Amino acid sequence: MSLKTRLCNDVIFFFSDFNVVQKTHLLPQASVYQDKDFILADVGENVSLHCFYEGDDSAWILWYKQTLGQKPRLISTFYVYDEKITFHDEFQNNPRFKLDTENRRNNLKISDLNFNDSATYYCACSYRFVLTFAEGITVKVREAGLKNPALVHQSPSETIQPGGSVTLNCTVHTGTCYEEHSVYWFKETEASRPGLIYTYGGKNDYCGRKANPQADACVYNLPMKDLNLSHAGTYYCAVDSCGHIVFGNGTKLDFEIAFTITCNLIFVLCCYQENKNKTGDFWSECVYFSFKQ
Structure with missing residues (x-):
């Protein structure tokens, strides 16, 4: 091969590689981010959940709501290119929910808050068949002026044997709150953060109430059988009552x-x-x- 031919080939390869790099570098992207991670508000107040968008106009921006112990539910979709806004399911035609899409924003506004609005709200971006979530904003709605929130008492820590059984107890005193409440069990180990393992649906008649209804106490049991090393950890009972989530001190299970x-x-x-x-x-x-x- 002559020197001239080799130089021509090198130039062709150089520009081909440069073109690939240039196209890769200029490949449009899309992303969203949220500037807060927690909002505490009273019943009846209004909140604005901020979501900022960067990138290509062919992306979809979405909002999801995830209540503790439940699957995420789609609230809204916004197509950046034609600015089309759609609310879904129970959020459709609900005047309490609105979107502010000016200046590359996708802020979700919720008015006249109630207890059911307590949840984690995720802003997400759908671009080229990839769905990317922001960190999420947890909204906690509380009843203004509530003086006596719920109290949670758990059974003491125990040492257990392989193959045995144990029942963890959680006693919930609802205080001055007479609304329905939900109870959750979480498990934490040295290798992992607390994770939800069980939910009591939020009906007071679920609660194994004591014989004296004036005591305002419910007893929740978590039975476990055929124990093995994977059951070791600390178990937390939590109650969601009148806009407040209260955790117990935890029950630790050790294998000896x-x-x-x-x-x-x-x-x-x-x-x-x-x-x-x-x-x-x-x-x-x-x-x-x-x-x-």
């Missing part, structure tokens, strides 16, 4: 396995030095220890 090792070791050390025999002492030792996880 006792090993008894009996050591009867006899060492005889025979050394012959200057016609003298030396015999090692006899010793025995029993070691006890426990293993916890």
Whole structure:
């Protein structure tokens, strides 16, 4: 191959590679972000959940609502290109929910808040078949002037054996709140954050209420059988009552396995030095220890 041909090929390859890099660099992107992660508001107030959009105009911007223990529900969709706004399901034709889409914003405005609005709201971006979520904003709606919120008492921590069973107790005193409440169980381990494992649906007749209804106390049990090491951890009971979420102190489950090792070791050390025999002492030792996880 001549030098001229080789140079021409190198130039072609250079511009081809440059074109690919240039196209990759200029590939349009789309993203959303939220500037807050928690809002505490009273019943009847109005809130604005901020969502900022950057990128290509062919993206869809969406809002989702996730109530504790439930699947996310789609609230709205907004197509950036033609500025089309659509509300979905129970949010459709609901005047309390509005979108502000000016200046690359997609702010969700909720007016006249009630307890059912307590949830985590996620702004998301759908672009080129990829759905990307922002961090989310948790909205907690409380009843103004509530003096006596719920109290949660849990059973003490226990040491358990493999294959055994245990029942965790959670006693909820609802205080001055007479609304329906929901109770949740969370599990936390050293390797993971607290995760929701069980939900009591929010009906007071679910609650195993004590014989004395004046006590305003409900008892919730979490039975567990055939225990193994995966059950070890700290279990938290939480109640959502009148706009307040109150956690118990937690019940820790530990596994204790006792090993008894009996050591009867006899060492005889025979050394012959200057016609003298030396015999090692006899010793025995029993070691006890426990293993916890």
